[in-house]
Amino acid sequence: MDTAAAPTATDRSQTAPVAVVTGASRGLGLELARALARDGWQLVITARNTAELAAAEAELAAVTKVAAPAGSVVDDDHRERLAEAAAALGGASLLVNNASTLTGYDLDGAPLPALADFPLPGLLETFEVNVLGPIALTQLLLPQLRVRRGAVLNVSSDAAVEAYPGWGGYGASKAALDHASAVLAAEEPAIAVWAVDPGDMRTRMHQEAFPGEDISDRPLPATVVPALLGLLRDRPAAGRYRAADLAAVAPAAVDLPAAGTRPATAAPTAAGE
Ligand SMILES: NC(=O)c1ccc[n+]([C@@H]2O[C@H](COP(=O)([O-])OP(=O)(O)OC[C@H]3O[C@@H](n4cnc5c(N)ncnc54)[C@H](OP(=O)(O)O)[C@@H]3O)[C@@H](O)[C@H]2O)c1
Numbered sequence: 001m002d003t004a005a006a007p008t009a010t011d012r013s014q015t016a017p018v019a020v021v022t023g024a025s026r027g028l029g030l031e032l033a034r035a036l037a038r039d040g041w042q043l044v045i046t047a048r049n050t051a052e053l054a055a056a057e058a059e060l061a062a063v064t065k066v067a068a069p070a071g072s073v074v075d076d077d078h079r080e081r082l083a084e085a086a087a088a089l090g091g092a093s094l095l096v097n098n099a100s101t102l103t104g105y106d107l108d109g110a111p112l113p114a115l116a117d118f119p120l121p122g123l124l125e126t127f128e129v130n131v132l133g134p135i136a137l138t139q140l141l142l143p144q145l146r147v148r149r150g151a152v153l154n155v156s157s158d159a160a161v162e163a164y165p166g167w168g169g170y171g172a173s174k175a176a177l178d179h180a181s182a183v184l185a186a187e188e189p190a191i192a193v194w195a196v197d198p199g200d201m202r203t204r205m206h207q208e209a210f211p212g213e214d215i216s217d218r219p220l221p222a223t224v225v226p227a228l229l230g231l232l233r234d235r236p237a238a239g240r241y242r243a244a245d246l247a248a249v250a251p252a253a254v255d256l257p258a259a260g261t262r263p264a265t266a267a268p269t270a271a272g273e
Helices: 009-015 027-038 051-061 078-089 120-147 168-185 203-207 225-234 243-253
Strands: 018-022 041-045 092-095 153-154 193-199 239-242
Touching: 009 225, 009 239, 018 027, 018 078, 027 041, 027 051, 027 092, 027 225, 041 051, 041 078, 051 092, 078 092, 078 120, 078 239, 092 120, 092 168, 120 153, 120 168, 168 193, 168 239, 193 225, 239 243
Parallel strands: 018 041, 018 092, 092 153, 153 193, 193 239
Antiparallel strands: none
16 A cells, blocks of 8 residues: 555645635625635535525535535524534634625515615614624634634625615615724734625625616626635735725735735634634
């Protein structure tokens, strides 16, 4: 038997960094998960719809090691499962809070509600999915992230800073997520914390926001991924970024002294949480 054989895929995955990506069954989350898998990350992905999540898991598992528990980010037990799955893979170096809701209920072709008429249960769910869930999941993963000098990427929106009629619930929740991101960055110097507005993308969420409208002119979510990977590679200061601006500065950032020496976020340094 050849004892000097090259490391197997399993051996390599034991040292590969771990990313937790919520809402990774489709849209931006799935495209980012695909790119991270190609770059050698192990993944913990989640979403509520079991069939869509299983399809994403099957695809990603051909490339890297994946755990894919189905459930909602508002569910306490489910968030615990995600943190445990990340620890079982070696510990998270990256959390991407990407899962999100427009209104907290199925719009079913209806327009986004004005604040005057916003159903309060939907408003509560909007804040639970878009703000409370991400903060609570961050709390659980912080011990893993701190020891690896990891990163939290919170997916924001231009609706957090622009006052679009109908976008009051979603926009207010994303503004709250932005502010929580800024405070977390001030409190947690060992990790990087970014809020990123990806810009308009041709996804199910976007179609639901514009029922009956042709959204084929919006860019596909895959076009945003290089900017997010550039963020991980270049590790700029904590803050709020627009993906469009990151894409514009990413090529120049390659010349910075630290560039090229840090593969994505810092490599895992310890395990066991
Ligand atoms: N598309 C745009 O134009 C646009 C613009 C600005 C910002 N964004 C932001 O970009 C991010 C990705 O959106 P997208 O456009 O890619 O949306 P999408 O294609 O509709 O995907 C949303 C993902 O989140 C999951 N999800 C929703 N609620 C969840 C919950 N409670 N728990 C766990 N997973 C949940 C969905 O799966 P299940 O439904 O099966 O749970 C799905 O995987 C969001 O944060 C969104 O606010 C999008």
